[in-house]
Amino acid sequence: MRILVTGGAGYVGSHTVKELLARDHYPIVYDNLSQGHKEAVLSGELIVGDLANQEELRKCFDKYKIEVVIHFAASCYVAESVKNPAWYYENNVVNGLNLLKVMLEFGVKKIVFSSSCAVYGIPAKISIPESHPLNPINPYGMTKLIFEKILKDYEGAYKMKYISLRYFNAAGADESGKIGEDHNPETHLIPLVLQTALGQKKNIEIFGTDYNTPDKTCIRDYIHVSDLARAHILALEKLTKEESSDIFNLGLGKGYSVREVIETARKITKKPIKIVETGRRAGDLPQLVADASKAERELNWKPKYTKLENIIQTAWRWHKNNP
Numbered sequence: 075m076r077i078l079v080t081g082g083a084g085y086v087g088s089h090t091v092k093e094l095l096a097r098d099h100y101p102i103v104y105d106n107l108s109q110g111h112k113e114a115v116l117s118g119e120l121i122v123g124d125l126a127n128q129e130e131l132r133k134c135f136d137k138y139k140i141e142v143v144i145h146f147a148a149s150c151y152v153a154e155s156v157k158n159p160a161w162y163y164e165n166n167v168v169n170g171l172n173l174l175k176v177m178l179e180f181g182v183k184k185i186v187f188s189s190s191c192a193v194y195g196i197p198a199k200i201s202i203p204e205s206h207p208l209n210p211i212n213p214y215g216m217t218k219l220i221f222e223k224i225l226k227d228y229e230g231a232y233k234m235k236y237i238s239l240r241y242f243n244a245a246g247a248d249e250s251g252k253i254g255e256d257h258n259p260e261t262h263l264i265p266l267v268l269q270t271a272l273g274q275k276k277n278i279e280i281f282g283t284d285y286n287t288p289d290k291t292c293i294r295d296y297i298h299v300s301d302l303a304r305a306h307i308l309a310l311e312k313l314t315k316e317e318s319s320d321i322f323n324l325g326l327g328k329g330y331s332v333r334e335v336i337e338t339a340r341k342i343t344k345k346p347i348k349i350v351e352t353g354r355r356a357g358d359l360p361q362l363v364a365d366a367s368k369a370e371r372e373l374n375w376k377p378k379y380t381k382l383e384n385i386i387q388t389a390w391r392w393h394k395n396n397p
Contacts, residue, residue, distance in 0.1 A: 075099050075142055075310075075314070076100045076102065076138055076140055077099055077100065077101050077102065077141065077142050077143070077144060078102050078104055078135070078138070078142075078144070079094070079101045079102065079103050079146065080104045080105070080125065080145045080173065081109075081110060081145070081146030081148065081188075082103030082105055082110070082115065082120075082144075082146065083105035083110025083111055083112060083114050083115050083120065084105065084110040084114070084146055084147075085244065085254075085255050085256070085299065086244055087103070087105070087144075088110070088115060088116075088253050089248055089253060089299045089300055089302070089303040090144060090302075090303040090307070091116070092253065093300070093303040093304060093306070093307050094118075094307065095117060095118055100118070101119070102118070102119045102140065103118060103121065104123050104125075104131075104134060105122065105147065106122065106123060106125075109149075109150075109257065109258075111256060114256075116252060119138070124169075125165075125170070125173050126168075126172065128172050128175065128176055131172065132176055135180040135182065140182055142184040142185070142186075142310065143173070143185045144185070144186045144188075144306055144310065145173060145186065145187050146188045147169070148165065148170075149162050149214070150190075150214065151214065151259075151261060152192065152214050152357060153355075153357075154214075155214035155217070156213060156356075159213035162213045163213065166214075166217035166218070166221065167220050167221060174234070177234070178228075178234070183233060183234045184317075185225070185234065185235075185237075186236070186237050186309045186313060187221065187236055187238045188239060188241075188306075189218045189238045189239055189240045189321075190218045190240055190241065191241065191242045191323070191325070191362060191364065192210055192212065192214055193218050193219040193240060194206050194208060194210070194240075195207075195208070195209035195211045196211060197361065200361055200363055201365040202362070202364055202365055203365040204321050204322065204365075204368055211357060212357055218240075222238050222321070225238065235313060235317050236313070236319045237310075237312065237313050237319065237321070238321045239306065239321075239324055240324065241297060241323075241324040241325065241364075242294065242295040242297055242324065242362060242364045243295060243296045243362075244298075244299050244302055245296040245298060245389060246296075246300065246379060246386070246389050247389050247391065247393075248299070248300060248388070249388060251395050253392075254388075254393070254396065255299070255392070256396070263294070264296070264335060264339070264385070264389050266278055267339045267347060268339060268389060268390055268393045270347050270348065271345040271347050271390075272393060272394070277347075277349060277350045278336060278347060278350070279350050279352050280332050280333070280336075280349055280351045280352065281355040281358060282352075282353065282355070283351050284354070285354075286360055287360055289334070291331045292331065292358055292359070292360060293330065293360065293361040293362070293363065294329055294330065294361075294362055295328065295329050295363045295364045296335075296382060296385055297324055297325050297326055297364075297377065298377065298378070298385050300379070300388075301324075301375075301378055302324055304378075305322070305324050305373065305375050308373040308374065309322070312373060320372070322375075323368065323369060324364065324369055324375075325363065325364025325366045326364070326366070326380060327364055327365060334382065335382065335386070338383055338386055339386055339390070342390055343390055
């Protein structure tokens, strides 16, 4: 299939493109490279373009005869979204509407959407199912929820079918070591810990040591990026075969604390990693863990990387080779 992958030069996008190529699909990456990297697109077509430019999009759809879309392109920093919500609504919602408009013009009515567990807000239970109330607590999460609601409305009005994938904490890197996580600024825990192990940072900060968790630090559900990529392929196959819309959580269903991540990184890297304990950050939740049983049941999705050690090992290989 000829698949437009918006944001395909980014972290999860580039791993998904690699998986698409392995399955003999024809991905066309559409990315403005504001967060992505052209080096992360290992093969296939790369169009440097912005979703704000509808005419550019039309040329792409016309030239490549797009059949389906996987939509990653978005701004994705929670703290930044609080400081600059206008940009998040413009980039994640308005530009997303541009994409949907051009899709309809060219009769493309299937889309896999990269959503987030941020749509849930403060969890009412430890293991979060798709039926959990949706109450995002920051503009980033709100933009993801708004776009999900737009997709539902487009299904009702225009028969557009979608699968929304709400993933938890993406982590790790491709086994080949050729692509991995490279954000600027970096805000994710595992790469920050590994940068500290490499001596690129003096220490790793633990924000909050008084949470109601076993070791008093935040707990998160870390899911390997290659497992996320495979889930997108399975979602694509389900969407094209069954032509029915759906929503799935993607996570391990098991959480690890900040201290557990740091201690595991120490064992794998065999490096000292200095800790500085500081106060809580606004908006940090004590615990976020997925109930991903629906994806396992209905997508036949089974994560390959089920241990934190395996996830961090792949990330460490990437960071050592790409300092």
